[in-house]
Amino acid sequence: MMKDEHxxxxxxxxxxxxxxxxxxxxEFNDMDDEVQKIQKERIKKNMKKRIKSExxxxxxxxxxxxxxxxxxxxxxxxxxxxxxxxxxxxxAKNIPIxxxxxxxxxSEYGDHGDYTKYSELINKSVTxxxxxxxxxxxxxxxxxxxxxxxxxxxxxxxxxxxxxLLSDMKVNGKSEDAYGSSGGKYLNDCTYVGLxxxxxxxIHDLNNFNVDLKINDISKELPGEWNFAFxxxxxxxxxxxxxxxxxxxxxxxxxxxxxxKLMKSPLGITIYxxxxxxxxxxxxxxxxxxxNNWLAFDDKGVELYPKSIGxxxxxxxxxxxxxxxxxxxxxxxxxxxxxxxxYKVVPxxxxxxxxxxxxxxxVTTIEGVEEIDTEKTIDGNIRLVxxxxxxxxxxxxxxxxxxxxxDNVTTVKYTAEGIAPLTQGNALRILDDKGNSVKxxxxxxxxxxxxxxxxxxxxxxxxxxxxxxxxxTTFNNYEVRDDLKLTIRLTK
Amino acid sequence: xxxxxxxxxxxxxxxNTDALDYVVDNYSNLVFKVIHRVxxxxxxxxxxxxCANDVFWSVWTNIDSFDEERGKFKSWxxxxxxxxxxxxxxxxxxxxxxxxxxxxxxxxxxxIENLIISKENGKEILQAINEMKDEDREIFxxxxxxxxxxxxxxxxxxxxxxxxxxxxxxxRRFLKERLMILKGDLL
Numbered sequence: 001m002m003k004d005e006h007x008x009x010x011x012x013x014x015x016x017x018x019x020x021x022x023x024x025x026x027e028f029n030d031m032d033d034e035v036q037k038i039q040k041e042r043i044k045k046n047m048k049k050r051i052k053s054e055x056x057x058x059x060x061x062x063x064x065x066x067x068x069x070x071x072x073x074x075x076x077x078x079x080x081x082x083x084x085x086x087x088x089x090x091x092a093k094n095i096p097i098x099x100x101x102x103x104x105x106x107s108e109y110g111d112h113g114d115y116t117k118y119s120e121l122i123n124k125s126v127t128x129x130x131x132x133x134x135x136x137x138x139x140x141x142x143x144x145x146x147x148x149x150x151x152x153x154x155x156x157x158x159x160x161x162x163x164x165l166l167s168d169m170k171v172n173g174k175s176e177d178a179y180g181s182s183g184g185k186y187l188n189d190c191t192y193v194g195l196x197x198x199x200x201x202x203i204h205d206l207n208n209f210n211v212d213l214k215i216n217d218i219s220k221e222l223p224g225e226w227n228f229a230f231x232x233x234x235x236x237x238x239x240x241x242x243x244x245x246x247x248x249x250x251x252x253x254x255x256x257x258x259x260x261k262l263m264k265s266p267l268g269i270t271i272y273x274x275x276x277x278x279x280x281x282x283x284x285x286x287x288x289x290x291x292n293n294w295l296a297f298d299d300k301g302v303e304l305y306p307k308s309i310g311x312x313x314x315x316x317x318x319x320x321x322x323x324x325x326x327x328x329x330x331x332x333x334x335x336x337x338x339x340x341x342x343y344k345v346v347p348x349x350x351x352x353x354x355x356x357x358x359x360x361x362x363v364t365t366i367e368g369v370e371e372i373d374t375e376k377t378i379d380g381n382i383r384l385v386x387x388x389x390x391x392x393x394x395x396x397x398x399x400x401x402x403x404x405x406x407d408n409v410t411t412v413k414y415t416a417e418g419i420a421p422l423t424q425g426n427a428l429r430i431l432d433d434k435g436n437s438v439k440x441x442x443x444x445x446x447x448x449x450x451x452x453x454x455x456x457x458x459x460x461x462x463x464x465x466x467x468x469x470x471x472x473t474t475f476n477n478y479e480v481r482d483d484l485k486l487t488i489r490l491t492k
Numbered sequence: 493x494x495x496x497x498x499x500x501x502x503x504x505x506x507x508n509t510d511a512l513d514y515v516v517d518n519y520s521n522l523v524f525k526v527i528h529r530v531x532x533x534x535x536x537x538x539x540x541x542x543c544a545n546d547v548f549w550s551v552w553t554n555i556d557s558f559d560e561e562r563g564k565f566k567s568w569x570x571x572x573x574x575x576x577x578x579x580x581x582x583x584x585x586x587x588x589x590x591x592x593x594x595x596x597x598x599x600x601x602x603x604i605e606n607l608i609i610s611k612e613n614g615k616e617i618l619q620a621i622n623e624m625k626d627e628d629r630e631i632f633x634x635x636x637x638x639x640x641x642x643x644x645x646x647x648x649x650x651x652x653x654x655x656x657x658x659x660x661x662x663x664r665r666f667l668k669e670r671l672m673i674l675k676g677d678l679l
Contacts, residue, residue: 013618015550015557017633018571020626025566027648028525035520039541043520044513046545047552051509168653175643216642216657217635220664277623 030439033399101148102139105183105195110305110444111329115139118237119148128224130154133215140209140234142241142263142270143325145171146197151218156189160221166196171275208233222418241265246488250342254278255289261337264490268307269296269328269338271488274320288314288322291342291481295420298329298335302452303422304328332449339487341419343480371478375431378403381464390428393474395419398428401472405461409441412457419480421453422446424472430459431469438462501565504555512552515569521568523573524545530577543580547573571638578639620670624663631656632663 060216103115118139125134131153138147147166151157161184169175184194190446200209213228229262246259256277275289296304314322346369374390388400396418403412416424425445430438445455462468495503495514503511527543550572551558558568621629631649634640642660646653 009618011550012554012557014575014637015554015568015572016559017618017621017637018575019557019563019568020557020630021567021571021633021638022563022630023526023567024575025522025570025571028522028529035524040516040520043541043545043548044516044606047512047516047548048509050549051512051552169640176646214642220636223661223664 006024024279048245049476055288095349095432096283101136101150101193101195102146105148108443110446111268111307112449113329115267118266120203120232122227122230122232124146124230126226126228129176129222129227131157131218131222131224133218133226135213135228135230137147138211138230138232139237140200140232141237141265141267142234143200144197145209145232146195146201146212148193151192151194153190153222157192157218157222158186158189160219161186161194165194165218166198166213168214168216169198171198171200171209171396172206173210173212173487185289207235207238237265237267242490244488244490248486248488249275249309250484250486252289252291252342252484255321257289259486262488262490264330266330266333268327268329269304269490270325272325274323276319276321277316280316280321288324291344291484292324293343293345294326294459295343295423295480296326297339297341298332299337300332300335303420304330304338305422305446336491337487337489339485341480341485343478346477346479372476374472376470378468378470379464380462380466381405388470389476390440390470390472392418392424392427392472393476395424395475395480396421396479398424398472403462410438410462410463412459413455414457415454417453419482424475425453425455427472427475428455428457430462431471433467435469438468501555501558501560504552512548515551516548519566520544522570526570526573527577527580530574531581539580539583544573545576546580547576550576561673574638616670617667624666624669628659628663628666631659635660 094162100116100119102119106115118141119137120139122135122138125132127133131151134150134152134206135147136150137148149165151161184192186192209232211228211230211232213230214229215224215226242264244262244264245264249256249258253274255277257273259271260274261272263270263272269445277289292309294309296306298304305328307329309326309328326340372393374392376388376390378388384400384402384405390398390400392398396416398414398416400412400414402414405409405411410430412428412430414425414428416422418424432438441458441460445457446452447456448454493499493503495508496512497518500511500514501562504515523544524540527540527547531540531543547569551569558565621632624632631645634645635642642653642656646656649656
């Protein structure tokens, strides 16, 4: 039975409580999502499978088929800092920031954009009930406002900070729907460092943001009131950015995608697209539009780290039918062009939904593509004499060069060869004898920008007495459309 | 038999999978909207679907928690979707509070008294929440189980945010007093 994190209540008890929350459907009337029939069929099928396996009581290993590494949120890939590399005092009213929080969080995931340079130092602190919140820095770019903050106390606050600290924020006098990315980490029992962001793309044509932030109760264990007011400007970033109107498009089988705008800022490349479906009755099974996953490469053919791809909004009753944004981190400032290769990931079950001329839906379910993996068993204390090759199908292969354990961390050094080396490199996992992924110590595998296809993975130390499995995918369910490749110039 | 809005709940309770199909067919749009709102644009379509799967599974396995007298199914499934989406987003960002919390501490405003609640008190907490005033309870649940912001709660109820703050404060105080009575020997 699952327990709620904070109250230790059983889920069934929480669901009983939820009877008393009156959520009105009209709260969501401004959203146009229409779930496709094929998605519903897929969900129904999943449910039946799950019900069946529960009743037979078999131990099925539920593998996460979605490779999450590229699932970083819009603009900032936010997760926890890996272990306190910087020394912070246990308690101080105003902690001087030695390293930018926003920079740390992004670098942690492999995005080494110059966040330090473009983050504005805010350094405002408020204390209430013996707890000090410091708004350390803020960064505003084309679509988001990101805020880095610290919480300190003389008493332990471990396990007591809830996410969404910044849910009550007014930007330029207007309350924003403050759901963005958020993350944080305890540096020690008394210090928490966090990052929250909200999307600002509804605030048009303004380069300066006046922020009113009221924090009421960090959590039920940490009540109090902390109010802040500060300003953030995206002028600096905009000044150092180039906007290009590519005036080009890609003709996909099911849609036409227009490249409306490309923005190259010091923090990355964002491509704004919009498009229309060719057959409005027959929509994509794979997302907003078919092939809404992209690989990107700079002018030296080096694969760019994807910050945010695949999302967007769609509505067949509007023109254009859909909009989306794809963001990638820069690799080098002087890259003259970027190359895009679209691909799609075919799920393990799929089918098609078609409308006949009377507007009736007809659904045919056909088999999808089961993911095929490459696996190789190793000992926890393996010393490699020669590299281990892990084939990744038509994408290429990985060469595992070295594995060693030191100071409670196992390091794997490897290279990737093929169509998308970074994507391939991020598809490596080590599984323990129960089939669970060994936890990564940090998410950034590309340690040297001058050697972009040489990777280092750091994980929780392997047990020398146990067996493990080197695991990767053959990408057999990836359809990579090299024939639809597009190159866009980055200079005017 | 044909499943419709008058019998689907009962049919889920008797483990008729057609009834679960009915819920998926008729509530997917709403569930996806709720999840989208919480997860926002940065997430992939697969995440939303995975979370939606969890929501429908929760309905199936916890249908006994649905109070037909009390609430509307539509509202209940929305609340579950919100709860799951908040949880999902937390996990997806590897929020550091993934460690298991064995004990936690309530501090009152003055920070003087501490009340330690150990994990055995789950049932007492539930009982105490159920004994709160109605208006305090819904606000409490929205804030602490669904992670809603105070401004949003105020907007929903059409009240001033100070009122929401007061109700939360009252709710916390009530909970503390209630639990002190139940477990006086802990202090």
